[in-house]
């Protein structure tokens with residue numbers, strides 16, 4: 001199976017003189033998955049993961065299902081209040097951290113190295129997942145950060161996380177939605193401003209055999 005060569009490519013490239021954005025393979029719309037009813041039957045939190053890396057196609061399909069653009073008008077697989085599309089999605093692996101661009105279906109390197117520990121926080125099991133997906137609420141993009149905005153942005157993050165849960169259930173991957181993480185360390189690493197708030201994360205891997 002083809003592994004996450006894109007991350008290896010980032011590390012090999014090393015310096016900023018190379019383009020740091022990589023296109024993902026096209027999502028496989030004919031992918032064989034469980035039926036909707038079987039998917040709901042399988043949806044559950046899983047905290048044990050195989051150390052096997054996700055294939056490029058599985059990562060591509062996972063990211064597209066999570067928050068990819070699914071219409072010509074640029075709307076996404078996850079709804080957002082007033083269509084503000086303010087949930088930023090970051091991908092943590094042992095090789096580095098990338099930001100997912102839903103419109104281009106591409107990954108842009110943000111930080112090299114293994115930083116899954118700061119997403120895991122005090123729950124060590126989460127570091128064992130080959131991929132952790134982090135949802136950041138961008139209140140600048142939302143245009144407001146009052147209490148009502150906070151609840152709407154949190155709901156939007158929940159939809160994105162639920163897309164991950166359901167894709168994983170249908171595709172035979174393992175995940176759990178988590179609020180636990182080291183928020184301060186993540187904000188520092190990713191260079192987030194005070195209006196860009198880590199809200200939820202999902203470790204994702206193949207189920208442990």
Ligand SMILES: Cc1cc2nc3c(=O)[nH]c(=O)nc-3n(C[C@H](O)[C@H](O)[C@H](O)COP(=O)(O)O)c2cc1C
Nearest residue numbers: 043044045046047123158176177178179180181200
């Ligand atoms: C918003 C939210 C935050 C959660 N945070 C964590 C967490 O930090 N760590 C964890 O292990 N599970 C976390 N969970 C998973 C819940 O513990 C889990 O969904 C619940 O126990 C029910 O189990 P089930 O998902 O298998 O039905 C979270 C779930 C939600 C919806």
